Amino acid sequence: MSNIVVIGAGIAGISSALSLQRSLPHAKITILAEKFSPHLTSDIAAGYWMPYLVSFPQPDLLNRICRDTFEYISSLVKKEDAGAMWQSGYDVSREEREVPHWASLVKGFRRLSQEELDGFGGGYKSGHFFTTLALEPTTYIAYATREFLSKGGMIRQGRVKSLHELTAEFDTIINCSGLGARDLVGDDQVSPIRGQVLRVRAPRVKHFFCDGDYYCLLNSNFVVVGGTHDEGEWDTRVNEETARKIMEENVKRIPELKGAEIISHHVGLRPFRTSLRIEKETIRNAEGRETTVIHNYGHGGSGITLFWGCARRVVELLDIERSHL
Numbered sequence: 001m002s003n004i005v006v007i008g009a010g011i012a013g014i015s016s017a018l019s020l021q022r023s024l025p026h027a028k029i030t031i032l033a034e035k036f037s038p039h040l041t042s043d044i045a046a047g048y049w050m051p052y053l054v055s056f057p058q059p060d061l062l063n064r065i066c067r068d069t070f071e072y073i074s075s076l077v078k079k080e081d082a083g084a085m086w087q088s089g090y091d092v093s094r095e096e097r098e099v100p101h102w103a104s105l106v107k108g109f110r111r112l113s114q115e116e117l118d119g120f121g122g123g124y125k126s127g128h129f130f131t132t133l134a135l136e137p138t139t140y141i142a143y144a145t146r147e148f149l150s151k152g153g154m155i156r157q158g159r160v161k162s163l164h165e166l167t168a169e170f171d172t173i174i175n176c177s178g179l180g181a182r183d184l185v186g187d188d189q190v191s192p193i194r195g196q197v198l199r200v201r202a203p204r205v206k207h208f209f210c211d212g213d214y215y216c217l218l219n220s221n222f223v224v225v226g227g228t229h230d231e232g233e234w235d236t237r238v239n240e241e242t243a244r245k246i247m248e249e250n251v252k253r254i255p256e257l258k259g260a261e262i263i264s265h266h267v268g269l270r271p272f273r274t275s276l277r278i279e280k281e282t283i284r285n286a287e288g289r290e291t292t293v294i295h296n297y298g299h300g301g302s303g304i305t306l307f308w309g310c311a312r313r314v315v316e317l318l319d320i321e322r323s324h325l
């Protein structure tokens, strides 16, 4: 029987564990993580399905990963405790932009007229209206964890210093350590893109809005107002001046936000990598014994957009027959 350890309990870790469990019902699967939800980067995400701040040089595979995730989130909408929902809104830009590769996946994708763009102020030149999916990460991680535990999955707390310390106990390691991969496997291609956001109560806001700098994304109990994308910045303290500017700029674009009650402030570090790492490696211990490692990290600002496609890819990389996927 396979004895598999998944490092990381964020959206990448729990989903990889679940996907493996569904394909290998007899395997022993343990999630091993230093920290758990709701204290993770995954919990800070608004959870919108929209590729953003991610790099991957294989467009066909990336499209498949995006599609698999979109279809999976769509299947979760009917489960009331999974945190999935459809959301409609505006994605605008000050540049002329081509139709994105994912336009055919989302619903009702249409180009905005100049009159609609002018309605936001800000000198926008192009933009689209569409309906996409949102998956509230904290709710989903709790849902996925319940399923994982109910099917015999195990969870353990601990910090892993080196993959080699796991090779005596496990035959397969799935590395979903996000930004932690920088230390864990010495990967200096991984770096943070800091994001600061506010959660506010704004019941008059009915559509999401995003212009690449500022955004306003709806969850069921609050609206996430953002944000920053500070490359290479590790500071997780809330900057009050930044928070004030984020609110001010969003109110200029979405007047319904005016007077919104601030619930909380958050800062998260997006685990960016020069290329998303979803690949297999074999490591050897001092006695020459081989252990399979599948890396699944570096999702940047798209961890919720990619998580299920990546989790399926983990299974595929373990050479489990496609018919089981």
Ligand SMILES: Cc1cc2nc3c(=O)[nH]c(=O)nc-3n(C[C@H](O)[C@H](O)[C@H](O)COP(=O)(O)OP(=O)(O)OC[C@H]3O[C@@H](n4cnc5c(N)ncnc54)[C@H](O)[C@@H]3O)c2cc1C
Binding pocket: 007, 008, 009, 010, 011, 012, 013, 032, 033, 034, 035, 036, 040, 041, 042, 043, 044, 045, 046, 047, 048, 049, 050, 158, 159, 160, 161, 176, 177, 178, 179, 180, 181, 184, 194, 195, 196, 197, 226, 227, 267, 268, 269, 270, 271, 297, 298, 299, 300, 301, 302, 303, 304, 305, 306
């Ligand atoms: C402000 C903000 C908004 C965002 N909005 C969106 C959005 O709308 N849509 C979207 O798709 N994405 C969004 N993202 C991106 C998304 O949050 C991330 O891509 C995603 O959460 C990464 O998930 P992860 O599981 O890889 O990492 P994490 O959630 O960081 O989990 C990493 C796990 O690994 C564990 N770990 C690390 N190192 C070790 C170690 N050495 N030993 C043991 N355990 C270890 C940690 O304890 C943790 O359990 C947003 C991010 C931010 C900051």
